[in-house]
Amino acid sequence: MIDDLKISLQENIPLDDKDLKHIETQEKGFKKVLPMVLGGSVFLLMAFTAFLIRDHFAGFKCYDYILFVCAGFAMYGFCYCMAWLVMRYDSANWKKDKTYGKNKLISMVINRDKTEHAEYLTFAGPSENEKIRIRVKPEDYSRYPTGIKLTVIYLKFSKEALELNRFD
Known part of the structure; x- marks a missing residue:
């Protein structure tokens, strides 16, 4: 048959303007979820790292804990920046080349x-x-x-x- x-x-x-609006609404939904997903991922990675070095925590000073937390924030910032750049590049391509x-x-x-x-x-x-x-x-x-x-x-x-x- x-x-x-x-x-x-x-x-x-x-693509027409209606299609571009549809794509933009999908991107907005992803942008709302992105910080939570990245935060959860970085938290799990930091928890795993803390689990691996649990025996060495006894020798840590106050500034070591602060550096550990700052490393987590730096990792979150780096990943968020990369995701933001990829989304900007992607949306620019959709709008530029229809x-x-x-x-x-x-x-x-x-x-x-x-x-x-x-x-x-x-x-x-x-x-x-x-x-x-x-x-x-x-x-x-x-x-x-x-x-x-x-x-x-x-x-x-x-x-x-x-x-x-x-x-x-």
């Missing part, structure tokens, strides 16, 4: 996959035995069964569906 189906993939569709942002696929749903974090639809790709797995919204996941032909517009790199429509 898939052999008779005309599958087409249109790549490198320019030509590689999304793809349009006309294909059939060949599989449905649900994880604890997201729902995915798998589509038949343009070449033989190629499969394209795209994350969709929960309402779209429940709306479209396996075997239906759809037109999907999705972000190229994150493989997230922006728009799903029935293809008749």
Whole structure:
């Protein structure tokens, strides 16, 4: 049945302002969580370090404890700075070069996959035995069964569906 189906993939569709706003809202959500994740990671790393040198704590002076805490803050600052630079670079590229942002696929749903974090639809790709797995919204996941032909517009790199429509 898939052999008779005309599958087409249109790549490198320019992003419009609506798509850029969608990407920015996702980045804002990540930026809210980033300090807590980094703080927890640095805390666990410092706790592990303290566990490894637990026998040497008896010889520590007051300034040694202060240096240990300052090293933790310096590590947090360095990691936060690197994450901030990567996010700035990434968002600058999305805004500067809008030509590689999304793809349009006309294909059939060949599989449905649900994880604890997201729902995915798998589509038949343009070449033989190629499969394209795209994350969709929960309402779209429940709306479209396996075997239906759809037109999907999705972000190229994150493989997230922006728009799903029935293809008749």
